[in-house]
């Protein structure tokens with residue numbers, strides 16, 4: 001038989017090093033085998049998904065099926081005009097804190113696709129993106145895989161509550177040899193759920209402007225504020241010009257991560273045109289656009305959903321926080337999102353990344369609970385774990401925390 005043709009260098013590199021982190025691989029493997037009737041079953045709390053609102057979504061998802069022929073044919077690859085108008089109207093009222101026109105909107109298959117494509121068109125291989133940490137683990141895949149750019153992390157201090165410190169941004173920027181093209185800010189934060197203050201956001205944006213950087217503001221958890229601190233959209237705090245780009249998705253606030261729909265809002269026409277040149281490879285299906293557009297257009301339903309969704313998150317967060325408190329595990333303060341960041345520094349055998357990995361593995365093996373290790377979130381020091389409290393009902397999360405507490409007992 002003839003020799004099998006080889007892969008390209010790019011293909012071979014992907015085949016050799018899967019970009020999927022270990023905690024996600026463990027999740028898919030263990031959840032496939034989990035028996036729901038087994039009291040000791042695997043409990044996955046490592047993936048940021050909101051599974052608490054299916055009953056709010058299901059009636060709407062199953063009733064709105066009056067599909068017309070336009071939805072099954074080719075349309076604008078960045079999203080149909082009708083869909084982008086629905087998003088612009090909804091987002092202007094509820095998310096961005098200012099009026100955004102449908103022409104400024106682009107949709108692609110998930111926030112990940114939006115980010116990957118933005119960076120592709122604003123940076124070249126080897127260029128850098130500055131990211132305050134702790135941060136969402138997936139940015140490394142989005143930026144370093146196909147774009148071949150580099151993440152430059154600016155580690156914020158746990159002892160200052162992970163506040164975005166402009167001096168740390170500036171120092172990191174000055175000390176790196178990597179040419180930085182953009183600053184990526186996520187508000188509310190993943191993994192802390194912290195809502196950055198208006199001063200933090202204004203300070204970071206104004207510093208990035210002084211360096212001539214693109215600014216990407218990821219507000220994917222913007223509608224999931226469920227505590228006492230309100231979310232204030234960055235677009236209502238700073239001048240919105242062609243250097244600042246806003247990212248959102250239906251994955252978190254609307255709890256439909258599997259439908260794959262991310263949203264970009266930017267006034268930068270050149271950026272939008274460049275992204276449109278790549279949109280064909282990451283289009284949101286016409287049927288999904290139709291469904292999601294109809295959900296947003298039914299404003300009474302959408303508002304009821306948002307109210308119900310936030311109440312569920314508030315309750316789930318409270319149950320998790322109380323259980324963590326009883327277990328004596330400190331948490332980083334947060335008022336939004338689907339997770340809490342646990343400070344487990346006191347439980348490590350020593351302050352090292354190896355000890356953190358051992359801690360994560362012990363919880364996985366002995367408690368059969370999966371958390372997101374702080375290393376994956378690029379926390380500046382070892383000893384933090386993200387717990388996604390919306391991935392399972394509150395009583396199950398409470399059981400998971402009790403199991404963890406059992407493992408931590410001396």
Ligand SMILES: Cc1ncc(COP(=O)(O)O)c(C=O)c1O
Nearest residue numbers: 048110111112136186190249251
């Ligand atoms: C901050 C942040 N950005 C982007 C994403 C990716 O979202 P999507 O599933 O829409 O690609 C996530 C998912 O966890 C996230 O937390």
